[in-house]
Amino acid sequence: MKKYTVVVCDHIHEAGLKMLESDENINFIMAADVDKKELIETIIPTADVAITRSSTDVDEFFIKNATNMKAIVRAGVGVDNVDIPGCSKEGIIVMNVPTANTIAAVELTMAHMLSCMRMFPYSHNHLKIDRVWKREKWYGHEMKGKKLGVIGFGNIGSRVAKRAAAFEMDIVAYDPYIHPSKVTDLDMTYTKNFEDILACDIITIHTPKNQETIGMIDEAEFAKMKDGVVVINCARGGLYNEEALFNNLKSGKVRFAGIDVFNKEPATDHPLLDLDNVTVSPHLGANTFESQYNIGTQAAKNAIEAAKGIAYPNAMNLPIDESKIPAFVKPFLEMGQKIGFLESQMNKSQIISIKVSGYGEISEYVDSLSTFVAVGAMSQNSGDTINYVNADFVAKEKGIEIESESCGDSKVFKNLITIKLTTSEGTTTISATIFDDNVQRIVAIDGFDIEVALRGDMVMFKNTDVPGVIGSVGTVLANHNINISDFSLARNDQSQALAVILVDDIVNEETLLELSSLKPCLGVNYARI
Numbered sequence: 001m002k003k004y005t006v007v008v009c010d011h012i013h014e015a016g017l018k019m020l021e022s023d024e025n026i027n028f029i030m031a032a033d034v035d036k037k038e039l040i041e042t043i044i045p046t047a048d049v050a051i052t053r054s055s056t057d058v059d060e061f062f063i064k065n066a067t068n069m070k071a072i073v074r075a076g077v078g079v080d081n082v083d084i085p086g087c088s089k090e091g092i093i094v095m096n097v098p099t100a101n102t103i104a105a106v107e108l109t110m111a112h113m114l115s116c117m118r119m120f121p122y123s124h125n126h127l128k129i130d131r132v133w134k135r136e137k138w139y140g141h142e143m144k145g146k147k148l149g150v151i152g153f154g155n156i157g158s159r160v161a162k163r164a165a166a167f168e169m170d171i172v173a174y175d176p177y178i179h180p181s182k183v184t185d186l187d188m189t190y191t192k193n194f195e196d197i198l199a200c201d202i203i204t205i206h207t208p209k210n211q212e213t214i215g216m217i218d219e220a221e222f223a224k225m226k227d228g229v230v231v232i233n234c235a236r237g238g239l240y241n242e243e244a245l246f247n248n249l250k251s252g253k254v255r256f257a258g259i260d261v262f263n264k265e266p267a268t269d270h271p272l273l274d275l276d277n278v279t280v281s282p283h284l285g286a287n288t289f290e291s292q293y294n295i296g297t298q299a300a301k302n303a304i305e306a307a308k309g310i311a312y313p314n315a316m317n318l319p320i321d322e323s324k325i326p327a328f329v330k331p332f333l334e335m336g337q338k339i340g341f342l343e344s345q346m347n348k349s350q351i352i353s354i355k356v357s358g359y360g361e362i363s364e365y366v367d368s369l370s371t372f373v374a375v376g377a378m379s380q381n382s383g384d385t386i387n388y389v390n391a392d393f394v395a396k397e398k399g400i401e402i403e404s405e406s407c408g409d410s411k412v413f414k415n416l417i418t419i420k421l422t423t424s425e426g427t428t429t430i431s432a433t434i435f436d437d438n439v440q441r442i443v444a445i446d447g448f449d450i451e452v453a454l455r456g457d458m459v460m461f462k463n464t465d466v467p468g469v470i471g472s473v474g475t476v477l478a479n480h481n482i483n484i485s486d487f488s489l490a491r492n493d494q495s496q497a498l499a500v501i502l503v504d505d506i507v508n509e510e511t512l513l514e515l516s517s518l519k520p521c522l523g524v525n526y527a528r529i
């Protein structure tokens with residue numbers, strides 16, 4: 001029985017571990033407490049799938065050692081510590097578990113907000129640790145009537161806003177990537193002007209960490225804030241420049257900050273910890289029993305499915321999200337891959353370019369289609385190492401140009417794809433469609449209108465259009481004991497003919513040579529689909 005190795009690199013809920021343990025196809029290794037260098041050097045090379053969290057960086061070192069890896073499941077949301085392009089290059093699919101910890105992070109954000117407004121941890125410690133009862137020291141501020149600036153109105157930001165609205169706060173949201181109605185439908189203010197956020201009483205950030213958002217709030221932004229502003233970060237360390245945050249907390253410009261995440265974690269020696277106007281937590285946004293149960297079980301399920309090649313839920317680097325494509329597209333993708341494979345066999349030399357054109361509704365999906373065609377075309381030379389994740393990278397590395405074009409409607413077919421493969425020795429162009437009964441059909445090869453199925457062993461015989469050719473070709477094949485299952489013929493206006501012959505047996509070199517030595521022959525190609 002085939003066994004797949006799933007390595008768990010960080011702690012996940014026991015229920016998830018049990019799922020892995022009880023699957024008979026899974027060889028499961030719990031490596032959360034293994035030193036990271038040892039993990040990567042000795043265990044990662046054996047893994048088909050790895051489950052990670054923010055404590056395991058999937059960086060160049062990790063990827064270099066992930067020689068057997070098919071997929072990585074990030075048991076949580078943030079993938080800022082996963083080198084996604086690096087994984088794509090090696091054909092590793094990256095998945096996350098996007099919404100399972102949303103509520104946990106939302107509620108921790110509210111906890112920090114309330115703590116900052118009432119200095120709660122400090123009054124708590126004053127009484128509990130120092131045993132001082134000094135109520136006049138701990139005047140807080142109310143949330144009601146204050147302006148809350150929410151940066152990033154996704155799963156977490158939008159829910160923080162709803163909870164803050166229940167505290168009767170005025171919400172201003174900044175998120176250029178959503179439709180404003182997502183905010184205005186909730187009777188909140190949507191702004192495209194970042195300064196509106198900087199003018200708020202409390203600012204909370206909920207964006208991913210990427211090149212655009214790192215240091216999004218720096219000295220210049222702090223300078224524009226209200227004196228006595230409160231800032232919260234339960235998203236990712238570094239979204240507020242930490243040095244600027246420290247300076248502005250120290251000066252009192254920022255009255256209080258609630259911080260769950262740090263640029264470098266673990267952060268036990270961070271300067272922010274020396275200040276007495278911050279509430280801090282050690283990256284606890286996802287740490288509730290409910291959320292960890294949900295994440296652990298979903299991550300385990302996804303890892304098992306990915307290991308077995310069944311599904312890749314929430315894959316971030318596949319060319320297409322299968323759950324979002326209409327059913328009619330899938331057979332075209334499959335057929336595109338087959339045609340890429342066929343053309344690369346018809347024209348066995350260095351591939352220079354691949355051009356994919358789509359007519360009809362399929363034209364909206366030509367980009368995804370071109371990836372599938374590239375997988376088919378390159379698999380002839382690259383075998384197992386080519387897949388949908390790395391095809392575009394490998395093509396680029398090999399200097400293969402991939403082009404896709406969306407054309408209008410086809411004059412004849414509801415949907416039509418045309419794939420042109422250019423190699424150092426010539427060009428092959430095939431057009432194909434899917435008939436209503438879901439049958440894949442080639443409808444043209446190199447300018448010949450010919451209807452052919454895409455299957456099995458195919459001999460393409462091109463000749464000058466003179467009498468007797470069909471008989472001669474049939475005789476050669478019969479002499480070699482090769483049975484013909486289908487014979488299609490087309491002619492062009494240059495007195496040439498093309499026969500596509502589907503045969504039941506493998507055609508060897510000797511037979512192909514004999515065919516090409518027939519007098520009217522202009523070329524013979526053979527492909528196995």
Ligand SMILES: NC(=O)c1ccc[n+]([C@@H]2O[C@H](COP(=O)([O-])OP(=O)(O)OC[C@H]3O[C@@H](n4cnc5c(N)ncnc54)[C@H](O)[C@@H]3O)[C@@H](O)[C@H]2O)c1
Binds near residue numbers: 206287
């Ligand atoms: N502290 C924790 O333990 C914890 C837990 C869960 C999530 N997170 C982090 O919280 C953040 C938000 O997670 P989510 O689940 O809400 O993600 P999400 O993808 O649902 O929402 C992110 C939102 O940010 C917006 N955005 C992106 N770039 C932006 C920009 N430049 N300016 C303004 N808005 C921008 C996006 O349009 C999106 O609406 C992520 O960084 C995630 O890693 C932290």
Ligand SMILES: O=C(O)[C@H](O)COP(=O)(O)O
Binds near residue numbers: 079235285
């Ligand atoms: O992005 C996330 O999902 C959170 O930051 C949680 O990270 P963690 O899984 O390392 O706790």
